[in-house]
Amino acid sequence: MKKVVTIGGGTGSFMLLSGLKHYPIELSAIVSMADDGGSTGILRDELGVLPPGDVRQCLAALSDSSEMLRKLMNYRFEEGGLAGHSFGNLFLSALEKVTGNFSEAVAEAARILSVKGEVIPVTETDTKLYMELKNGKLLRGEHEINTSVKVEQVGVKRVFLDPRPKANPLAIRRILEADLIVIGPGNHYCSIVPNLLVKGIPEAIRQSKAKVVYNCNLVSKRWHTDAFVLEDYAEEIDRYLGQPRIDYVTYNSKRPSESLLRKYADEAVLTERQVDPQQRQYRIIRADLLDTRPVRREKADKIAATRSFIRHDAEKLSKVLIMLLELAEYESILREID
Secondary structure, three states: OOEEEEEEOOHHHHHHHHHHOOOOOEEEEEEOOOOOOHHHHHHHHHHOOOOOHHHHHHHHHHEOOOHHHHHHHHOEOOOHHHOOOEHHHHHHHHHHHHHOOHHHHHHHHHHHOOEOOEEEEOOOOOOEEEEEEOOOOEEEOHHHHHHOOOHHHHOEEEEEEEOOOEOOHHHHHHHHHOOEEEEOOOOHHHHHHHHHOOEOHHHHHHHOOOEEEEEOOOEOOOOOOOOOOHHHHHHHHHHHHOOOOOOEEEEEOOOOOHHHHHHOOOOOEOOOOOOOHHHOOOEEEEEOOEOOOOOOOOOOOOOHHHOOOOOEOHHHHHHHHHHHHHHHHHHHHHHHHO
8 A cells, every 4th residue: 555644734734634535545644743823822831732733633634433523623612711722632632641742642542533544743842933034033933923924025034943853753754654745735834844844854755765746835825925936835845855855746727716816815826937847846737726615714713814715625636646646656667667
């Protein structure tokens, strides 16, 4: 059975895993541990636990248990002292306290939820995401970075984790064993890049024989990547990886409806730079990847306004990725014939 590793955060990974879990593959989801906003941020501050939010979404996506149990994991309280907290975040935090280890808590939750595949925290170290702007200002934590209106205006000098954590050994092992590594989609600076800042992750991706696919976001993020085009995203990912490593970039070819664009006017549609394809070190896979269904905002979700509501369709994107996995196998066979 072919082995697929995904690397990302919460919302993007939830979508991706919801589609991929229906295929006969060994699936491992490596998840960012930089989240500190909303319910997750409060639990980190008050209980001293590692961030459960992104992991919770991945567990819910991969769960083969009842629909009610999956809904329960994502249920968010709307009133009282627990307002804004999701049940799944509280559940994982309690499990961490009981087991004494976050990775053990995630493994136990996966067993309870009958998860298909694995959910792997990228690191077991308590770390914080920082962004230094070109004017010297330091943004502390994912939440402050995510809500800053100055990132693109001033310019990013560097993004880093402090303390710089070592990768979860299981994450390294799964990357080295993979046939396909899928990066994104997700918030560029707050969900994708933090994984690539963990010591050992870029090195493992460079060493892996797997094909690497980068799922480019459908739209830019206001005040962060307004001016980015497809090539900018891909070049930044390769820069964090330490060398050109991306083999394929998936790119949505269907423009969102005008009514949807008007509704979410703060999000610009991603555009592709017109360059000679020979200058690229990767191939662009253009397809209709757009989810046209309306996305419901939860009243109790305190950071909902920071999330994109123009999203990928899980089934469409998964089909493309499985096609690329099969293509890699065919190419391997042809090389053997030669």
